[in-house]
Amino acid sequence: MPLVEHWIAGAPSAGSGERRGDVYDPATGRLAKAVALASEADVQAAVSAAREAFPAWRDTSLARRTAVLFAFRELLNARKGELAEIITAEHGKVLSDALGEVSRGQEVVELACGINHLLKGGFTENASTKVDVYSLRQPLGVVGIISPFNFPAMVPMWFFPIAVAAGNTVVLKPSEKDPSAANFIAQLWKEAGLPDGVFNVLHGDKVAVDGLLTSPDVASISFVGSTPIARYVYETATAHGKRVQALGGAKNHMLVLPDADLDLAADAAVNAGFGSAGERCMAVSALVAVDSIADELVAKISQRVATLRTGDGRRGCDMGPLVTGAHRDKVTGYVEAGVREGAELVVDGREVVPDAVDEQAVADGFWLGPTLFDKVGTDMSIYTEEIFGPVLSVVRVAGYDEGMALINANRYGNGVAIFTNDGGAARRFRNEVQVGMIGVNVPVPVPVAYYSFGGWKASLFGDSHAHGTEGVHFFTRGKVVTERWLDPSHGGLNLGFPQNS
Numbered sequence: 001m002p003l004v005e006h007w008i009a010g011a012p013s014a015g016s017g018e019r020r021g022d023v024y025d026p027a028t029g030r031l032a033k034a035v036a037l038a039s040e041a042d043v044q045a046a047v048s049a050a051r052e053a054f055p056a057w058r059d060t061s062l063a064r065r066t067a068v069l070f071a072f073r074e075l076l077n078a079r080k081g082e083l084a085e086i087i088t089a090e091h092g093k094v095l096s097d098a099l100g101e102v103s104r105g106q107e108v109v110e111l112a113c114g115i116n117h118l119l120k121g122g123f124t125e126n127a128s129t130k131v132d133v134y135s136l137r138q139p140l141g142v143v144g145i146i147s148p149f150n151f152p153a154m155v156p157m158w159f160f161p162i163a164v165a166a167g168n169t170v171v172l173k174p175s176e177k178d179p180s181a182a183n184f185i186a187q188l189w190k191e192a193g194l195p196d197g198v199f200n201v202l203h204g205d206k207v208a209v210d211g212l213l214t215s216p217d218v219a220s221i222s223f224v225g226s227t228p229i230a231r232y233v234y235e236t237a238t239a240h241g242k243r244v245q246a247l248g249g250a251k252n253h254m255l256v257l258p259d260a261d262l263d264l265a266a267d268a269a270v271n272a273g274f275g276s277a278g279e280r281c282m283a284v285s286a287l288v289a290v291d292s293i294a295d296e297l298v299a300k301i302s303q304r305v306a307t308l309r310t311g312d313g314r315r316g317c318d319m320g321p322l323v324t325g326a327h328r329d330k331v332t333g334y335v336e337a338g339v340r341e342g343a344e345l346v347v348d349g350r351e352v353v354p355d356a357v358d359e360q361a362v363a364d365g366f367w368l369g370p371t372l373f374d375k376v377g378t379d380m381s382i383y384t385e386e387i388f389g390p391v392l393s394v395v396r397v398a399g400y401d402e403g404m405a406l407i408n409a410n411r412y413g414n415g416v417a418i419f420t421n422d423g424g425a426a427r428r429f430r431n432e433v434q435v436g437m438i439g440v441n442v443p444v445p446v447p448v449a450y451y452s453f454g455g456w457k458a459s460l461f462g463d464s465h466a467h468g469t470e471g472v473h474f475f476t477r478g479k480v481v482t483e484r485w486l487d488p489s490h491g492g493l494n495l496g497f498p499q500n501s
Helices: 040-058 062-091 094-111 155-166 180-192 204-212 228-238 264-280 291-305 327-338 359-364 398-408 423-432 468-473
Strands: 007-008 011-013 020-024 030-035 121-129 129-140 142-146 169-173 199-201 217-226 243-247 252-256 283-290 344-347 371-374 391-397 416-420 437-440 476-482
Touching: 007 040, 007 180, 020 062, 030 062, 040 129, 040 142, 040 169, 040 199, 040 204, 062 094, 062 155, 062 180, 094 155, 129 180, 142 155, 142 398, 155 169, 155 180, 155 217, 155 468, 169 204, 169 344, 180 199, 204 217, 204 228, 217 228, 228 243, 243 468, 252 264, 252 359, 264 283, 264 291, 264 391, 264 416, 283 398, 291 371, 291 391, 327 344, 327 391, 391 398, 398 423, 416 423, 416 476
Parallel strands: 142 169, 142 217, 169 199, 217 243, 252 283, 252 416, 283 391, 371 391, 416 437
Antiparallel strands: 007 011, 007 199, 020 030, 121 129, 129 476, 344 371
């Protein structure tokens, strides 16, 4: 059985522990690999490697750092197809979706290539007589990143390109469900010329997580996952003196007003509800439809769902399996609960016949097809809880005001969308909705990299969102220098053109 090892100090490491985790191919249900699960000694080895690499990387010039970033970008562009195949094999999402994930992560790499501009400080000459005052931003040190299974490449790339470009060293703890993407990325960093120890990968479970949260040598934690774990990460890490950005769960709504283009809205609901089998923190899971158009909209969505092909992501299908059998069973349990609680089951994904490599894969793969509920009550579990699967719930409202009140009453505030052709309604919605990321006729409003990603309420613990200016500020801290000098004198000749170094 192939073993996915840690990546510590620029090389694979089996670690000191003997614990192993199972990695499956979701489209066949077959055990594909084992992954090393870190011991406390492995955590210390990864953190120590990052700590030892920090002083030299911090003092490496911005010109040299960005040269490594550019080289990494070129390698990632050249080999993104390989990375997408790794993601599909372990996560299950279709290849086109995996390629899209890598491309969106690449946007943050490209932002980091221009970090020189974002690290500039301010300068005030002669603030007092012959006294100058200026500000600068410096890296934190060792930073920990704990990422989820649903985006094994993109979510880590929300954080580590900026962290590395700013002069920090990184310990990444990816999900043990799909760990190989992180090692592939580590190898690309090495080929790009990143010094050993600047980027480390630590595989594992709660032992690895708690080791990073409590280590005195780790300055910050970046986390994406469920709200209960985000709260735990935030409370534990801050209690140990760390800077924390912990992005939690979501229940993303899509409000459709009567004047909306219903074909556009139906396309968007299917794309945003069932892409990546609904395993997205920005997936639309609650469609809020005004009564007057709800019947027509549900019919249009149902027609589109009937055309989707669920199966092995390597076979050109529209939607793949769920990541593990346990997760598939959990999501199926929500479907059963929705039926018991009285929602109208319009499309039953439990009846899907997948397109798989063989009959055994049809039987053993982690399959659940697109599932559509109508007339969902706000007290039902399929509405109140984050399902994280291909289940779309339609909640009917009388109009805009009821829809807005419903959205704002939800404990989550990650992403939201409105579909309308009324500019005034869209502007009012943008102002009133209590959610961090808003789409107007855009169902999955993930910001471009130079804006920041993050929600409100129970979707975020900490003050800083991911990437963009907030990300740069998170991975650096400011200094202000007040300075006075005597008149300088110096000499020496050098007629060569000045060069960066």
